[in-house]
Amino acid sequence: MLVRVAVIEKDSCKPTKCGKPCRKYCPIVRTGQEAIYFVKDDEPPVINEYLCSGCCICVRKCPFNAISVVNLPDELEKKVFHRYGVNAFKLYGFPALSPGSVTGILGENGIGKSTVLKIIGGLVKPNLGRVGEEVNTEDILTALRGNVSFNLVEKIFKGRLKCIYKPQYLDEIPRLIGEKKVEEVLERIDEKKAFDRIIEQLDLKRVLNNRVNTLSGGELQRLAIAAACMREGDVYLFDEPSSFLDVRQRLKAADLIASLKEENKIVVVVEHDLTILDYLADYVVIMYGQPSVYGIVSQVLSARVGINSYLEGYIRQENIRFRKDSIKFHAHVRTEETPQVKMFEWPTIEVSIGNFHLSAESGSIGVGEVIGIAGPNGIGKTTMLKELLKSFLGDSSIPEGEVIKKIGYKPQYVSGLFKGVVSDILKEAYGGEIPEFLQDELIKPLKLDRLSDRLAETLSGGELQALAICTALLRDSPIYFLDEPCAYLDVEQRLTVIRAIRHTVLAKKSSAFVVEHDIAALDFLSDRLIFIQGEPSVFGQASQPMAVAEGMNSLLKYLDVTIRREPDNLRPRINKKDSKTDRLQRAQNKYYY
Template sequence: MISISEGNLLYEEDKILTDINLTIKSGECVVICGESGSGKSSLIRVLNGLIPELYEGNIEGKFNVLNRTLPTNEFHEYVKDIGVVFQNPKTQFFMSDVYSELAFSMENYGWKRQEMRERIQSLSDIFSLTTLWSKSMVELSGGQKQQIAFASACMLPHKLFLLDEPSSNLDEKHIDILTDYLMWLKKNNQTMIIAEHRLYYLLPVVDRFIVMKNGGIVQNMTKQELLSYKDSEISQLGLRSLTRPTLKQTQDTDGDSTENQLECLNLFFQYKNTDTSIEIEKLAFTSQSVTGIVGENGAGKTTLSYLLTGLLKPKKGMITYNGKRQTTKELISKSFLVMQDVNFQLFFESVEKEIKAKAKRLDLFDVVVQTLQLNQLLKRHPQTLSGGEKQRVAIASAVLSGKEIVILDEPTSGLDLKHMIEVSDMIKKLRQFGIILIIVSHDKEFLNLTCDHLVQMEEGKVNQNNQLE
């Protein structure tokens, strides 16, 4: 199925992949794991043909996939046999509604209309998607988008599936759905290669774990071999826990007279032509505690973060800062939002320019760069970085911004264990500057490490009982 011998990938003068030797049999499920920037996504891009078809890079050595030598001159025919799911599903959508998106790949290869309808119906029954057919792609929650991305990748009868961080930004419910989808592929004897940091949900399907570091393979072990490791040994490999995490109950920290406070009062917001709304009677955030906002995909967490940072204007109610009502303009001037998709906020030609562009706390520059391990990346273009590296750049910009309110929406997307801990430590240190810190996340490991208090949202409202699952 796949054979790589002495495989290298070079970008200009940098060696991204080094001496890769790997064989994967038909029907195997292999998980590629390791630190952010270790080469996982680059290897996926080579295997799916996007390097050098779309992304720059020179391939050396022997890459043989599906009896084709890479890079291939017949890209159109090669990708017909490969199903791909990206970390950010939005990057692989082409149509405006769900049904058209499901049909898109089949239309490209000239399937008959009746065949397309039957295929869509069949897979929609398997993946429980029929109720989403008429929805606009922009209406979908993050979990629903990932479901559609996965189903779209299955529409053609592929021989190989390549998935890059498919659980990124998913809640527990949709991670379980993803596991069911993967088990369906496994039962159908499909070959799967999955680049991932979260590992526990893959245990029902994985055959082997490949651990990468600095562009090379440092471990190649079966599931049974990894399961025999102690938790401390797994951590030493830089890997996340193999056990499903649970949220710890948290308590408010005692405030004092010097704390800053952000408060929502009788807040209401609703998107046009939808039933999606936010309705919060009273909710306060203080600089004395790091607050995590949790809830299922579509619960309203990201919408609330947009309201708190002035990117959306409430229909009713108000947001106050230290007792004073805030306009959207005032909230924008006080706040920094690290978005789920950090590509939307990376503008400059080097990492150093990016994090210094609007910095008001340059006195923290050396500490932030060292803590987030950005020293070797300062001269790199942000768009050449891995997903985890981009996330650390955005977090560095937030820390140096000098803003009074910092909200991080899924800040651990693409982060390995080591960098997750470093980001957590950095966030906790920020409390000394009187910053109101809010984390929107599904990452229970990160929330347990970082937050003093948790707020649970359900269908646009705050769960007053706060019964965390």
């Protein structure tokens, strides 16, 4: 027996512009039953899921890709935990939580991870799928009977445990706090008397006298993490804590978050950087389904098993395959020397911006080569990329908005970069109609097909990032200059982008420079590495391009961590400090394995 889940994306539906083909062609409506009906002509329709046959004709006929209909086993209906409204996203299940450990939640964007955090934190009250009804706490607890952490969950929903929540988006923090100084804000909320220890660990000393509304994204992220960890609570929730942070800052933040479990706290983390999630979490919950339509919460797995299961697309413990293909970190053939056919050579670089100075040795990039650029925040990676771009173009006066129309360039910040309809922007980048294979390999995995009729000005940060990387790769360019192409993207989108960059470079016999903080992405992408070291915001010294093994070894030595590979899928894993493997690799001076 199957049940229907029908979801309508309200932002995409334009009932005054389409002639309402969803209702017009519905076979159930033609028999006289109101399976699809419009309450108001200018508002999205309502789909009656009990009358819907699941034929999906409405899905295919909708010109704006606004409708999704899926058939699910009726057993799942017993696990419905929350629904946002009629024909809206549906959440099945709820994770088991345990004190004294870190539980990671892994899944695509739009699958319900943030919803789960908000429910735990009391920001969203679950309705068990009963839209429009008042659901009391006892009903919720009855639905959770059998959950291995029922007693803990009962205390959370009855308000007996205090939850501390670090949100995903940080835009509201400057607006709410305004011109107060960082030191003033943190001293006021320091309930644990841990001010000195935490600002030292998160490198916040330098910005203590800065006003909150002047902070960068990375500084805001560290402020939010510090604020959460300084407060007394029983449950700590972190939504994407590594966004905007460089590798070193990610590791320090992970160590601080992990230290909460020593206080026997419940810690739940949503994270897309697999290397950091593996390093931080004790357990992992996989969320799968169809983004923006429904999400299912898996049972709790160990971190290693959970991440490997996610990459495999198959949860053995539940006999569930949620993705057709597995993901493996196949090491591509790398050259240890400079390629014979050079695409571009650049001279020695000396540039000063304000009080910051960057020095870089001369070098070259070969045909079919990807060079990664690595280093901490504020060390000059973006400056290096822009200097390489200027050297290649031979003109430093072209505005950024014009550069992206001439060459495959994805800047670090993309807000306000695009104007117009998404489909028109993509066609302009490619130079005509986009072929089916690119739709399947790039546009659909990045979920841009569902945004084709939207205005770029209305897109979220993650959607804009996907649009920016997609337009850059669609352009016919001898060299691609990509600044943090994986920012804001979920695990599957990151892997799509990584594969697309490599495929584009090889197929077009072009080259690419890529700035990236995700160690797994850098490892998978790069043929050689430029490592920039120095003192952030003061000076940076960029090396010549070096072999990946040498470059990653230098980077990891600087970060003071060692990495091994998972035998099953070759994904890089950070060794626990002072473990047997960690000590052995340090003794051999093999930080990168």
